[in-house]
Amino acid sequence: MKRIVVLALTVLLAVAVVPIASAQEDENVVLRIGLTQDWETLNPTAGFAVSEYEIWNVHYATLTDKAADDFETIPGLAESWEPSDDGLTYTYTLREGLLWSDGESLTAEDIAWNINTGRDQGWDNMLSTVGNLDATVIDDRTVQITSSVPDPKLPTLDVYLVPKHIWEPIATDYDAATQYDALDGVGSGPFVVSDFRKGQSVTMIANPNYWGYEGDEPAIDQVIFQLFENPDAMVAALQQGELDAIHGFPASSAEALEADPDIEVVAGQQGGFDEIAINGGAIEGQPHPALLDLEVRRAINFAIDKEAVIEDLWFDLASPVETMSPSADPKWLPEIPEENQFSYDPDRANQILDDAGYLDSDGDGIREMPDGTNPIVLRHAVNTDGDNAASIGDLFKGWMEDIGIGVELASYDQDALFGVIIEGTYDTFFWGWTPFVDPDPMLSYFTEAELYNYNDANWTDPAYEQLYLEQKEELDPERRVEIVQEMLTILHDAGVYISLYLSPDLQAYRTDTFTGWVRQPAEIGPVFFSNSSPSYALLTPIGAEGADDGSNNLLIIGGAVAAVVVIGGVFLAMRNRSSSADERE
Amino acid sequence: MLGSILTLVFVLVFNFFLFRVVQKDPIGSLFRGRNIPAATLDNLRSAFGLDQPLGTQFLYYLRETAQLNFGISYQSRQPVWNEIVSAIPATVALVGVSAVLSAVIGTIGGVIAAWRRNTWKDHTITSGTMVFYSMPDFWLGMILLVLFAVVLGWFPVGGITDAGSNETGLALILDQLHHMFLPALTLTLAYLGEYTLVTRSSLLDVMGEDYLTVARAKGLRDVMVRNRHAVPNALLPVVTLTAINFGFVLSGAIAVEAVFSWPGLGKATADAIRGPDLPMLQGLFLLFSAAVIVFNLAADLTYSWLDPRVEEI
């Protein structure tokens, strides 16, 4: 019996050791990326998560591309373009010999089909760009795009272009097009999707037909995006070499990562910002009546301590901003005249409220409306999917307490919050945005057309509407900037959207595995998950791809454990023999 | 047996009405955050029978449940059943191992405590297990985490495998065991107490009985008396307790799984709470209740089989 036990243990030891001996060397060059945001769909016509945009940036090439350093429009699928005399039509010439990743030719037909169908069927993610465009095929390599109104965005055309030969039979209408799972794996970018596991990972493989690699051949065979539920585990994985780069780590880990000599930390700015939004009252659900008074909103603005948030929650990795930032390109950052700016001044806030007649008549610490009724208590919605939302909720409560306004906190996940905003049954909430490069989409979110949809300030202003239509067709770039600054000032002065800071994309990459990371925009931007994600085509591995350290360690541990078990088993075997003699009665 | 079926019916009715009362607009909630045209939503509502009277909806609910169709999760927009099924193995592994370990170790502890009653061994065991039983189980988990994973670094901080690794076979299992160690230790320590105390008092009851005096008189050694006579009879309640606890196995580790990011039913529940993802909660609740009912039934049957003195149910 004992002999069998010893034999079994020896087999166990052998089994544990063998994998060490025959560890397979992975010949593939694999880029491993960690992130914390899941993908809902990989369909580029209908999704909106940052994690999804990154996949599309890599999988689909666009007609024109964006320069890494300043977002300037550079050739993409099109190598050149010519405007017409009236500026309403552009004729694009495609590169020679373009192929989809499955070998089919990529021609002007694809371009035209995308634009026209996207417009006709109303694809969400394309409509604001192509709604006014019409495309005509001149020949295989030439496509003509005409706009019905003057369009300052042209010749930039960076909507994702899907393969017509795959999509045409499927996209029969809006529903069919937007509900297609888009897992055909056919693309035109440097890598194409080969495997998608929701809640886990996306795997992409090199597209041999892509023209834009650093060298002639793709330097990387596979890119694996790994989803982490636990951001701390993601940071640990990077530190242990199991990942090559991570996106969106918690600010509190920055110090530890910066201390690591083989890791580079990037706090990338691309116009993203977080705000406390006040219910502007433009839809049915009503905010607390006090919020409809501009003076009350101004008082609230003066009671918010942006410094505290930047210092305590972001460890100074974020930077302050006066109001909504409409673009990733820093040239559109708001410049609010100093005399209009708010600052952290609770005394002044209290003064404003006193002067406006909102007094605390019953001495309970909460002000009431001027007629003495309806104590000002705000329903603040905490977004459970947001990183700092709970802490901001606590801080907001404290700030408002200081100026005699009560706050009730309620928690919602991001989807429920969207519903609450549309219903209007809230007073304030905390959320954020990541804008595009062209300011138009972000600006549109404060117009009447976006009420019940993306206008989460629930606010409109006629002057703002007017200026929005103006900038939409203003072809003179300087004049356009002027108009937009006016709009931002209107939004700022209304006090409905209290932008706290520009939120950086916290990223980190190992300096010992890959090189070639590029910041977009130059110097201040993130190295990936940026507007057009140029890094992927430019990365090359450093030296030989190291074997997976983690699993080797574990196998050695496993082997050691097995060894101990064997020795222990032998010991027990010998001891049992002597004591069983005793046992017999 | 009939009782169990009635209870199951009660659970179904309760489940249906509770959630129907709260979910004012399930279709709207399912697609909140997305731009779906109103007409499509109305069509979906008819398709799901939401414009029918409540009684008819209840029948639909019974039919769907029988077909294991628990609806669609608000958060993942995947069928609830799929989400639940993929989470079951992790929980069964973790809580199964912990339940067995706590039953075994707890029982042994109870035996020693009873046999050596009122000595320091008894007091240590009884007090020790009572302390573990009186603390929040997830707090114990946090302490073990900070000590063994953060400070000493011997174990990972969470999850079931090292993310990003494509290990298979033995290496994968070892990795999973490595990850399972701390949460299993937490649950085992937390639930030892029950077994220890029950075994101890049950054994003390039995120890007063006649046949033990006879066995001692026959000259049998203490250990033999304990192991061959006293313990087996004292074990009956423990067996029943174990069987019943297996039923609560599925729901027992909600907070602990959350602390260790262990991808099982408990973590699924903790995540569903954040929404609230009502379809998920409804499905999970039904599963937990059904598990308890089934295992209670099994416990009753086992008990009557083991102890013929008990009448047929």
Next chain:
Amino acid sequence: MSIAMQRRRATAARVWRQFRVSRQGMIGLGVLAVFILMALAAPLLADVRELNPVFARQAGNPQWAPPSEFAPLGTDHIRRSVWAQFVWGSRVSLFVGLAATVLTILIGSVVGIVAGFVGGRLDAFMMRITEWFLVIPFLPLAIVLASVLGRSVWNIIFVIGITSWPSTARLVRAQVLTVKQRLFVDRARSLGASGPHIVAHHVLPNVSGLILANATLAVPISILTETTLSFLGLGDPSSASWGKTLEEAFVEGAVVRNAWWYFIPAGLGILIVVLAFTLIGRTLEEIANPRLGGR
């Protein structure tokens, strides 16, 4: 009437005499007294403004600071004093624990007494309902109810009460059945006493000891349930219970940052209070049921 009062007073005195002698009972009582005093004296022990992160920042508190002479239990991620959270949190945890237990005992006792006393079909029906509630796993039921009702202190109390009453009901009913069998109930009936009179003057006094012991043992369950529900995010966002402190500590990464001072005190508080109630409850149980004594 006065005879009954005298008898009750005598019983109480006897119970207290026996309790005083029990070492475990007195330790439990002493510890509990300390915590109740602390909860009541909260304003004297810690400035309630320390719970306000804006005040904490103005006061110059550091972030994530370990215990020091300035902050006896250190500070959290938004500079609030952990000691203040501990002291003020004890109020909520103790209050919810006690209030929920009161509700549990109320419902359980009423059900148990009525079912046991009236007997027959009403008894069978009520016991069927009790069994149903016993079978449904307690925590998921509490979670579902709390998710559906919304997050407030009163909802949590209601949820715990609604889910915990069955075991009390069963115990009370069993005791009532025992009491019913004793002769004096029949004697009282033959003297023409009405049902409610019998319940009040004969059943209740004999059951109250058990109810008290059961209540004391039910408080730990209520406290631990509130803690778990708060930890999972179902607690009242505006009130700082010990469970909420544990939730915030975990979510803000206190474990990963080894900020042990943030989560150890709250858990320790729960542990000690629960142990105190358990010791008191076991002592009361031994007094009410001497067969358990000497173990």
